[in-house]
Amino acid sequence: MNEEDDRSRFEAIYRRTHEKILGYAVRRCSSPEDAADVVAETYVIAWRRIAELPDGDAGRLWLYGVARRVLANHRRGERRRLTRHTELTDEIEHLYAATSHQNEHQSEHAGVDEAMSTLSDADRELLALALWEGLDPGEIAQVLGCSRNAARIRLHRARKRFARALEQARPSARSASQPLVEKEAR
Amino acid sequence: MNNDQIFRNRARVLDEDLTGRASTAGADALLARIVSLEPAPARRRRLMPAPRRALLGLAVAAALAGAIVVGPSLFGTSERVYASQAVTIDRVGDEYAFYFTEGDPDPAELKKAFHKVGLDNLTVKLIPVSPRQPGSVFGFEKSDPDAKATFTGDSCPERVEDCITAFSVTADIEGPAEVRLGRPAKPGEKYAFPADADWPGEALAGVNLQGRSAAEAARVVREHHLKVSYALDWPLRNGDQGWRVEEDVPVSRIDPGWQVARADTYNDGVIVLHVVPGPSATPPPGF
Numbered sequence: 001m002n003e004e005d006d007r008s009r010f011e012a013i014y015r016r017t018h019e020k021i022l023g024y025a026v027r028r029c030s031s032p033e034d035a036a037d038v039v040a041e042t043y044v045i046a047w048r049r050i051a052e053l054p055d056g057d058a059g060r061l062w063l064y065g066v067a068r069r070v071l072a073n074h075r076r077g078e079r080r081r082l083t084r085h086t087e088l089t090d091e092i093e094h095l096y097a098a099t100s101h102q103n104e105h106q107s108e109h110a111g112v113d114e115a116m117s118t119l120s121d122a123d124r125e126l127l128a129l130a131l132w133e134g135l136d137p138g139e140i141a142q143v144l145g146c147s148r149n150a151a152r153i154r155l156h157r158a159r160k161r162f163a164r165a166l167e168q169a170r171p172s173a174r175s176a177s178q179p180l181v182e183k184e185a186r
Numbered sequence: 187m188n189n190d191q192i193f194r195n196r197a198r199v200l201d202e203d204l205t206g207r208a209s210t211a212g213a214d215a216l217l218a219r220i221v222s223l224e225p226a227p228a229r230r231r232r233l234m235p236a237p238r239r240a241l242l243g244l245a246v247a248a249a250l251a252g253a254i255v256v257g258p259s260l261f262g263t264s265e266r267v268y269a270s271q272a273v274t275i276d277r278v279g280d281e282y283a284f285y286f287t288e289g290d291p292d293p294a295e296l297k298k299a300f301h302k303v304g305l306d307n308l309t310v311k312l313i314p315v316s317p318r319q320p321g322s323v324f325g326f327e328k329s330d331p332d333a334k335a336t337f338t339g340d341s342c343p344e345r346v347e348d349c350i351t352a353f354s355v356t357a358d359i360e361g362p363a364e365v366r367l368g369r370p371a372k373p374g375e376k377y378a379f380p381a382d383a384d385w386p387g388e389a390l391a392g393v394n395l396q397g398r399s400a401a402e403a404a405r406v407v408r409e410h411h412l413k414v415s416y417a418l419d420w421p422l423r424n425g426d427q428g429w430r431v432e433e434d435v436p437v438s439r440i441d442p443g444w445q446v447a448r449a450d451t452y453n454d455g456v457i458v459l460h461v462v463p464g465p466s467a468t469p470p471p472g473f
Contacts, residue, residue, distance in 0.1 A: 007221050014217050018208035023201045040216055047220045072336070085219070088212035099198050112192055120280045120358070122332065131194045134201075150331065163189050 006050045013053065014043060017060045020133070022092070024067050027132050032096045034074060036089040042067040061142040064133065068125070068143065115165035123158035130155055273299045274346045283338065283354040284310075285346035286367075307362045308355065314371035316381030316453070318388065323368030323379045324353060329361035371453060380450035383457050390457060395449045400461050401442035403449065413456045416440050418463050419447050420473040430473050431460070441467075 018039075025038040045066050046053050054062050116124060129135045129143060141151035187195075194200075207213060264283070268275035272291035276283040282303055293309075300308045315323045324337035335355045342352035351367055371377055383390040389412055395403040404414045416437060419429040441464055450458040463469070 010221060011217060014213075014220075015208045018213050019201055019204040022207055023199055023204050026199050027197045040220075043216065043220050044223065047223060085212070085216045087215045088210075091207075091210055091212040095199060095204075099203075109196065112196055116193070116196065120356075122280070122334075122356075127193050128197075131190050132197045132200070154332070159189065162193065166189060166192065 009055075010047055010050055010053075013046070013055075013059050013063075017063055020060055021063055021067055024064060024133060025071070026092060026095060027128065028071055029074075032092040033089055035096075036085050036092050038067055038070050038074065039088065039092075040085045041070045045070070058142070061135075061139055064129070064135075064143045065145065111169040112166070115162060115169040118165045118169075119158070119161060122154070123161055126151075126155050126158040127162060268299055268302050270295060270299060272296065274349075275299060275303055276345070277303075277357070278354065280357055281336075281354040282357050283345075283352065285342050285349045285352045287346065287348045287350060303357075305355070305357075305359060308359065308365070309363075310365045310367065312369040313366050313378035314375045315368035315377055315379045316385065316388065316451075317370040318385045319368060319370075319379070319381060322351065323366075325366035326355075326363070327366070328359065328363035330359050330363065332356070333359040333363055335363075335365055374453075376454045377452045380452060380458065383449040383451040389451045389453070389455075390449060395446045395459070398446050399442060400440050400444050400446060400459060403446040403459050407449070407457045407459070415456050415458050417450075417458055417460045418467075419460050420463060420469045423469075423473075432470060432473055433458075435461075 021042055022035070022039055025035040025042075026032075029035040029038060042063060046063060052062075053059055119127070126140065126144075129140045130137075135143065137152040137155055138148045140155065141148040144151060146154075264276050264278045266274065267277050267282075272286065272288040272295050274285040274287065276285070282305065291310075291312075296310050300306065313323070313325075322337060322339050324335075324339075326333075326335035328335075333356050335353055337353050339349075339351040339353070342349035345352070353365055353367070355363070355365065366378075368379060381388055384393050384395070385391065390407070390410060393406060393410070395406060398406070400416070407414045414437075416435045416439075418432040418435050418439075420432060421429050440461055444461045444464050444467075447460045447462050450460065452458075
C-alpha cells in the first residue's frame with residue numbers, strides 16, 4: 001500500500017472514530033488542553049502505526065487502547081506534544097464550557113463523585129468503558145488486552161465495588177444498587 | 187435510577203452530544219497536521235522467546251517533548267512516601283512509583299523500602315543485558331492477575347535527581363511479584379535478554395545474516411568460531427503482525443534453504459539463528 005492509500009485509509013478511520021476518541025478523552029480529562037493532547041497523540045500514534053491499525057470496528061477498539069495508554073502516560077506526567085492543535089483545543093474548551101452546568105448542582109453529585117473517587121483507576125476505567133463508551137465485555141477485553149471472561153469478571157467486581165462505595169457515600173442509594181449487582185452476577 | 191445510570195450521568199459528554207465533531211475546523215486542522223508527519227515504516231515486531239515472553243517486555247525509550255504533571259480530576263495525585271539513597275517511592279493514585287538512584291542497589295535495602303510501603307512480596311532483580319541495548323529492558327512476573335507494572339524510566343530524571351531507572355506497580359498487589367530491570371552486562375557476562383548479534387561490539391558486529399539461507403548463515407557463524415543454535419519464527423495465526431518463537435529447534439528440522447530473519451546473541455559463544463519456516467512447513471501444536 002503506498003502513502004496515498006495510507007492517507008485515504010487513515011482519513012476514513014479518523015472521520016469515523018473522531019467523535020468516539022474525543023468523547024473518550026473529554027470524559028476522562030479535567031482540562032480541555034489535556035483532552036486535546038490525548039486526542040492528538042492518539043491519532044499521531046495511529047498514523048505512525050497505520051500498518052497495524054485494523055479496519056472496521058476493531059480499529060475503534062484499537063484506538064481506545066492507544067488513547068488509554070496515552071492517558072496513562074499523561075497521568076504519570078509524560079506528555080508528548082507531537083502536533084500543534086490549538087483549533088481543536090479551542091473547540092474542546094467550548095465543549096467544556098457548555099457542559100459546565102453539570103457542576104452547578106455539584107451537591108447532588110457529591111456522593112456519586114465520592115464513590116467514584118474511592119474506586120481504583122482500573123475499576124473506574126472498566127465501568128467507564130462499559131457505561132460511557134458502551135462496550136460489551138468482549139470489546140472491553142480487546143481494549144484492555146485480556147480475555148473476554150477476565151473482562152466480564154472484572155466488570156462484575158467493579159460494579160459490585162461501585163455499589164458498595166455508593167452505599168457508603170449515600171446510604172439511601174442502597175435499594176437502587178442491589179438489583180444491578182445481582183443481574184450482573186447471573 | 188440504577189447504578190449504571192448514576193455512573194453514566196457523570197460523563198461530561200456522551201458520544202451522541204458530539205455528532206458532527208469529526209469535521210470541524212479543529213478536527214480538519216489536526217488531520218492535516220498528522221498526515222503531514224512521516225508515517226513509521228512497517229517493522230517486524232519482536233516477541234520474546236517462549237519461556238521468557240511472559241516474564242520480560244522490552245520498553246523502548248522515547249524522547250519526551252516536555253513533562254507536566256497532569257491530574258485528571260478523578261485520578262490521584264503524587265505523594266512521596268519513602269526515600270533512601272538507593273530508592274525513592276511515590277504514591278501516585280493506585281500505584282507506587284519507584285525511582286532508583288543506584289545502579290546496583292543492595293537487595294536488603296530494597297526489601298526494607300518495599301516493606302515500608304507494605305509490598306512485602308515484591309522483589310526487584312537486575313538482569314545483565316547488552317551494553318549496546320537501545321531502550322530499556324523491563325519485565326514483570328506476578329501471581330496476581332490484576333497486578334500491573336509499568337516501566338517509567340524515560341521520565342525518571344524529571345522526578346528524582348540522579349534517577350537511573352524507574353517503574354510503577356499497582357499498590358494492591360497480592361502474592362509474590364518480581365520486577366526485572368536490565369543493567370549493562372559486565373565484560374564476558376552472559377546476557378539474560380537477547381541482543382542482535384550484528385550490533386557494534388557484539389559477536390558478529392557488522393555481519394548481516396538477515397535474508398541469507400540457514401545453511402549459509404550457519405557457515406558464516408562457524409567461520410567466526412561461534413556455535414549455532416536455531417529458533418523458528420512462526421507467523422501469528424490470527425493474522426496479526428509478528429510471530430511466535432519456537433526455541434531450541436534441532437538442525438534436523440531446519441531446511442537449509444529457509445531464510446534467516448535475525449541472529450541473536452546472549453554473549454555466550456552461541457548465535458541463535460531465527461529462521462522463517464517455508465510455506466509448506468507445519469507448525470507444532472500451540473504455534
